């Protein structure tokens with residue numbers, strides 16, 4: 001003991017002095033009597049974790065692939081957020097100006113399906129990332145039991161940031177998956193929580209990438225980026241010992257090669273995509289979406305496509321089917337228009353528009369109605385006005401919304417009265433609903449009762 005301890009220390013110091021000095025330098029490693037502190041039993045023991053696959057290369061490789069997917073999910077998520085709640089931009093580090101803000105907003109000329117594509121990517125790539133995330137967490141799991149828990153103030157800071165990283169990612173994935181299942185077992189606002197959670201995750205993720213870059217670079221330099229994937233089971237060897245202690249001290253025999261592990265993870269990712277993507281693509285592929293929420297309501301005939309909320313659930317059946325319904329349009333003057341007047345006295349426009357729901361499904365239909373811009377002109381709305389749209393529905397977050405000037409002035413933005421040549425069904429928003437290109441489906445308000453144009 002004394003000999004090992006004195007190696008590398010200046011001679012002439014007593015054992016006792018050496019011990020005291022060591023205790024001062026690494027107080028965590030010794031108890032108050034200067035004896036080495038032992039890790040608790042079980043997972044805290046260095047020999048407990050035995051998988052021969054763990055090591056810096058494996059974690060780097062899983063992390064690299066996960067990182068690429070996370071970047072796509074983050075970018076599409078921020079695009080969705082900027083289309084969904086433009087007012088939240090004030091709380092975004094980018095704001096709505098600057099360089100990145102406008103990049104995140106879908107441009108005015110967007111094809112109508114662009115939002116459905118970015119949101120479909122957000123959800124599909126997010127699902128793909130889940131098996132990778134689990135594998136990545138598995139690969140570093142022993143670190144959770146590292147003993148002593150924190151060796152230095154820097155280590156404490158690193159562990160706290162990991163708490164944000166792991167907590168943030170788990171929160172984002174769990175709330176996201178429950179959201180696409182249209183299951184809200186919580187009392188907070190999903191959109192806001194998922195958005196602010198995303199910033200915690202993104203910040204912790206960026207810090208993690210920065211801190212770990214040297215480890216990743218070293219692992220790739222020493223072992224090659226893809227080379228370890230060439231080894232079959234017989235040639236699967238332990239990675240060299242690493243300072244982080246990812247490599248098992250008493251490894252078991254491998255039962256899976258590294259490429260076998262990757263095939264397993266990749267297979268799980270592709271399976272998740274296969275049983276979900278049909279929902280985002282829509283059309284006949286929809287039937288392949290085995291994991292899509294069950295029991296969704298569809299209409300009949302020309303109205304045979306997915307309904308988000310039925311008229312009955314929204315509590316609007318009586319008001320929406322009342323023949324005395326009138327649309328109230330306010331600008332400089334106020335007009336009240338019957339459905340018949342809307343159809344016979346104003347130019348009717350038709351557009352094929354993809355409705356992309358935030359929850360990940362989409363549907364493309366042929367809509368007919370009056371241009372919102374024509375209605376604005378009719379009541380003398382000021383140039384640059386936005387429009388407050390109110391629904392017959394009360395509450396549930398669907399009673400009203402505001403469309404920005406660019407959205408309302410897009411020639412494809414309609415107060416739709418018909419779909420596929422027939423009247424809208426009650427469930428699809430009869431007597432009138434908003435239809436606009438490349439915005440979240442949730443902004444296509446159904447059962448509209450009034451439009452108020454005003455500059456803000």
Ligand SMILES: Nc1nc2c(c(=O)[nH]1)N[C@H]1C(S)=C(S)[C@@H](COP(=O)(O)O)O[C@H]1N2
Nearest residue numbers: 306307308309357398428441442444445446
């Ligand atoms: N008033 C009202 N409008 C609404 C909704 C709603 O529940 N109530 N759902 C919104 C959502 S989330 C979507 S995706 C679309 C779906 O339109 P659809 O039900 O006709 O398919 O309508 C939007 N308009």
Ligand SMILES: [Mo]
Nearest residue numbers: 357358441442
């Ligand atoms: Mo939606």
